[in-house]
Amino acid sequence: MRRSGELASPSPLTPAPSQPASQRRSDWGTLRRLLPYLWQYRWRVFAALLFMVVAKLANVSVPLVLKELVDAMTPSRGQLPTGGDATAVAMAVVAVPVALLVGYGLLRLSTSLFTELRELVFSKATQGAARSIALQTFQHLHSLSLRFHLERQTGGMTRDIERGVRGIESLISYSLYSVVPTLIEVGLVLGILAVKFDIWFVWITAAALVVYVGFTVSVTEWRTKFRREANEFDSAAHTKAVDSLLNYETVKYFNNEGFEARRYDQSLELLRRSRLKSQTTLSMLNTGQQLVIAIALVAMLWRATQGVAEGRMTLGDLVMINAFMIQLYIPLNFLGVLYREIKQSLTDLDKMFTLMEREREVADKPGAQPLTGQEHPAVRFEHVTFGYEPARVILHDLSFEVPAGKTVAVVGPSGSGKSTLARLLFRFYDVQQGRITIAGQDIREVTQASVRRSIGIVPQDTVLFNDTIEYNIAYGRAGASRAEVEAAARAARIHDFIESTPRGYQTMVGERGLKLSGGEKQRVAIARTLLKDPPILIFDEATSALDSANERAIQAELRSAAQNKTALVIAHRLSTVVDAHEILVMDGGRIIERGTHLQLLARGGRYAAMWALQQKES
Numbered sequence: 001m002r003r004s005g006e007l008a009s010p011s012p013l014t015p016a017p018s019q020p021a022s023q024r025r026s027d028w029g030t031l032r033r034l035l036p037y038l039w040q041y042r043w044r045v046f047a048a049l050l051f052m053v054v055a056k057l058a059n060v061s062v063p064l065v066l067k068e069l070v071d072a073m074t075p076s077r078g079q080l081p082t083g084g085d086a087t088a089v090a091m092a093v094v095a096v097p098v099a100l101l102v103g104y105g106l107l108r109l110s111t112s113l114f115t116e117l118r119e120l121v122f123s124k125a126t127q128g129a130a131r132s133i134a135l136q137t138f139q140h141l142h143s144l145s146l147r148f149h150l151e152r153q154t155g156g157m158t159r160d161i162e163r164g165v166r167g168i169e170s171l172i173s174y175s176l177y178s179v180v181p182t183l184i185e186v187g188l189v190l191g192i193l194a195v196k197f198d199i200w201f202v203w204i205t206a207a208a209l210v211v212y213v214g215f216t217v218s219v220t221e222w223r224t225k226f227r228r229e230a231n232e233f234d235s236a237a238h239t240k241a242v243d244s245l246l247n248y249e250t251v252k253y254f255n256n257e258g259f260e261a262r263r264y265d266q267s268l269e270l271l272r273r274s275r276l277k278s279q280t281t282l283s284m285l286n287t288g289q290q291l292v293i294a295i296a297l298v299a300m301l302w303r304a305t306q307g308v309a310e311g312r313m314t315l316g317d318l319v320m321i322n323a324f325m326i327q328l329y330i331p332l333n334f335l336g337v338l339y340r341e342i343k344q345s346l347t348d349l350d351k352m353f354t355l356m357e358r359e360r361e362v363a364d365k366p367g368a369q370p371l372t373g374q375e376h377p378a379v380r381f382e383h384v385t386f387g388y389e390p391a392r393v394i395l396h397d398l399s400f401e402v403p404a405g406k407t408v409a410v411v412g413p414s415g416s417g418k419s420t421l422a423r424l425l426f427r428f429y430d431v432q433q434g435r436i437t438i439a440g441q442d443i444r445e446v447t448q449a450s451v452r453r454s455i456g457i458v459p460q461d462t463v464l465f466n467d468t469i470e471y472n473i474a475y476g477r478a479g480a481s482r483a484e485v486e487a488a489a490r491a492a493r494i495h496d497f498i499e500s501t502p503r504g505y506q507t508m509v510g511e512r513g514l515k516l517s518g519g520e521k522q523r524v525a526i527a528r529t530l531l532k533d534p535p536i537l538i539f540d541e542a543t544s545a546l547d548s549a550n551e552r553a554i555q556a557e558l559r560s561a562a563q564n565k566t567a568l569v570i571a572h573r574l575s576t577v578v579d580a581h582e583i584l585v586m587d588g589g590r591i592i593e594r595g596t597h598l599q600l601l602a603r604g605g606r607y608a609a610m611w612a613l614q615q616k617e618s
């Protein structure tokens, strides 16, 4: 028999490079980790087990009734008329045992009925557990640091989560729906054989089972590595495909469709080879299993036919034993798949749990309280030293203050660390030395949510959700009314553009907002930050994608939005920051000059040179 589950089975299991086998928890550990999710459905689990036992009892009774039926229809030797009286033989077999037939039908029906009931009762538990685990993983991923998200490979990671969730379903269905019922059935059948017939039947069945299980487990263990390999190649191919499609435009710019296809095909070829290996070894497993089953069946039938020939057993017994064997070996046929799928589900689950347990690099301190006094907060960087990697310091002993309600501008060459200031203020990373305070409180001492609630940013590169323009603007403040969304869009000078499109605010912006121009995207980002209306604002080259006319208009809006707010403005175009309270000139992660526009001009240093250059250009 071909195990349909084999080919159709999910393509799980890739050991994470970050999680070597030695660090994996044991299978029992994974099960223990899963139990709390099922515990809340314990009554359902209990009811499902009960239905399962009833279904199995009914199933095992079917061959017993079949035996009675056959025996009732077979005249015993003593009953058979002598002298070849055909009418008497016919008379002997006409008495149809209606009660047995009805019983047979009812038993068959109850087997299916209780199996369905078990499914019905239990699927709520399986789906519920899968849902809570998927949700928790999602929430945890959002709580992980920016570093994790910059390093992750989206394609592979989403595949891991998919497999983990599917792993819960397969684990439960394979173990609870297949292994446990089969064990119950084996026990019942062995019991019946032992009570009703000679011990040989028990020995043959038990020996066949031992050989069968031993063979299946060892061969499955051996061929698991081929499956694992196939899954690794599957993940790699998926990662490549996702990455390539995400970079669709770049691929076109460089005419690299052929290159991308070749790269993808290399992964597919590796996948094909390892899947072939997996398939060949599966055929070996199947053949071996069939051999064991065939030998056992022949041995049993030999004993049974001998029994019938010697008059110790009836024809009904023979039929019953045959029916038992067939009933028993059908589920056993799937043992290889079961064993492997269960092990695989456990590995997939373990991988997902590992993702869930991944430590947060930036975490709230136990008992951290929300930020207070953020109506008019001052922001201070005090002797901040920071590097994304230990080997490379980006900010060196940096100190400055953005006084409450004032605007401080940061200018300087590309890569000098300006945007890093914004990331640190948002607490995407923790500083290595020094501290950052908002309203006098170290941001590491208060909750991250309260820090982020009090800050609004218009980032350098805006990425939008693949949804409507309205959704993207309203994202700034949950529950904002349409009128508020429009007011923000007007202030960001994007309302007229939106109204001019056929679908207006319902226009879909496309994957990462790519259906909008750079300037339109930036204005949507400005609108949603204006809608958020936080006490601290960061404009990280907020108008860099706009033409000069639009930039001037929006600058006026931004200035009025920043009025009475604590604002950090990162800019390349110096003309946009001339009236800042203080301007910091950064280079190589250090503040090399600071002062007002006029002071810096008078100083005749780097700022004055940059100003002169930009004036000349414009």
Ligand SMILES: Nc1ncnc2c1ncn2[C@@H]1O[C@H](COP(=O)(O)OP(=O)(O)OP(=O)(O)O)[C@@H](O)[C@H]1O
Pocket: 150, 388, 389, 394, 413, 414, 415, 416, 417, 418, 419, 420, 421, 460
């Ligand atoms: N996640 C990261 N991991 C490692 N290095 C990073 C990371 N992000 C930024 N850097 C490095 O930190 C330095 C400062 O980056 P930052 O984005 O703060 O520069 P910037 O002054 O804002 O530049 P620009 O004006 O071009 O936006 C850069 O050299 C950059 O390569």
